[in-house]
Amino acid sequence: MSRESGVTAHGVRRSFGSVEAVADVDLVAAPGRVTALIGPNGSGKTTLLLMLAGLLTPDAGTVSVAGFDPVTQTYQARSRTGWMPDVFGTWDSLTAREVLTTVAAAYRIPAADGERRAAELLDLVHLSELADQPAHVLSRGQKQRLGLARALVHDPEVLLLDEPASGLDPRSRVDLRVLVRRLAAAGKTVLVSSHVLTELDEMADDAVFISRGRTVASETVESAGETRRWRISALDQDVLVAHLDQAGVGYVVEPDGGAGVLVPLSDDTEAAALLGDAVRAGVDVVSLAPAGGVLEQKYLALEEERR
Template identity: 50%
Template sequence: MSLPPGEVIALVGPNGSGKTTLLLILSGLLAPDSGWARIGGVDPVERPFEVHSFVGWMPDFFGTYDDLTSLEYLELFGAAYKMPAAQSTRRARELLSLVRLSDKSSSPVHTLSRGQKQKLGFARTLVHSPRILLLDEPASGLDPRARIELRDLVRRQRDEGVTVVVSSHILTELEEMSDHVAFVDAGQCRGVHPLSLLPHGGAARRYKIRALNDVETPLRAAGVVFERISPDRVVIETINDESAADILARLTSQGVRVIEMTPVGGGLEGAFLAMEQGDRA
């Protein structure tokens, strides 16, 4: 597996596929049983402290020092990276502002909600301005608005030249923030693909169509498989995006007033399901 630099790479696979193990190896916290790994050109087994200097690691579950305030918590990690006290405080305030926790700077960590602790953990990951981020389930415990904010934060890091490797079971979130996807299963890489060129293994694509007038008659006449889900909405099955575009063109040319046509589940979900179906075949 070779992951491109300067982009957001999604790690996708079923439970137990090895995603977290891979991230632990890359972060220099776990030695592989066999084989080797390099991150930023550095061997994380032989030179783990060098890796720690330019990699930011955010695990799914992380401990917090509950008696510290949010500001003190980040200052502590600044000190661990041997930052001068004034610089550490300045960086901590910058990061609290970045993750929208400035109003919690004096609050003890134990008073924060799960989602706020998650955002504080993301801020901690950025204390030493790493050039590579390894994020394991970063959206865990976040409400919908916080997830949108996290997605924007991840993309902002990418835009600043940071490489981000992120694992999550929320495929729609991954699809909206990622540039590439690496499929992992049973400890093996099943392929690394640009998000725009995902393999689907021939699996049908599903699209939701909403129209102001009759859409079922022209779909039926064209032989399109569909399911009615409400009086003005249907879900169709087609083989790819090009076929879906042809169907939309046919409907509008026949006077159907389509006001919405969106994929159901997204391309990443379809590619993941196609991979699993291939395993069962």
């Protein structure tokens, strides 16, 4: 697949009356990779995803999904897009199986193929035992899993996932991460929005950060983690701080009575060297670990810069 077959957005804007929900967004999500869309509430993430899904029209800018414009080439774009909203609306009178076969029919999949596809997907999202139960009896997490299956019915090239882990239990969250990585490995473009940044650390290859409707950063997860803060704590913090001062290591004592000291380190090797030096210097180190995930730290740093 070419990069153009993924998702691109350039200079995208969308307002609702006097409220500018998306002010200026640039985004690239490449095939075979998972791209995380990160931003605070009200930053325009869902509005952007709705435009990519062809459910809203941009006021300005250009959008391409799987090589097609969702506004002018609606059928071609939607037939290649799997859309999972943050809240899954269901036809309560239909069973889980009927929800999927109905969606399959909407995509013009022959009935027999739709039945087979529904069975495969119900097994994939661990809903086979509830396949013939009405959708209204499903829990929030089960409806989320059914929503993911619905997005996959027509084997789309592009997946747009808005808070897909919302309401999922821990086991289902792990299953979701594994499935998303498998879909990307198969060459699909996956764009996922989530507030659980630690999960995105394990799922995403790239990240696009937006704030107040604008793109503020875009990079790979690997490059975002080149320098991250680690938390080191000791039985006597004064002794630890004195050692760091003597060693010329930059640090920040955690505010608000935090028990540790934050140190910027580039990788595990540098962390191991810091720990070894401290122990040899007689510091009774209690723990040394990253102070949050890569994306969480990048996001917080951007928020601090913005303020």
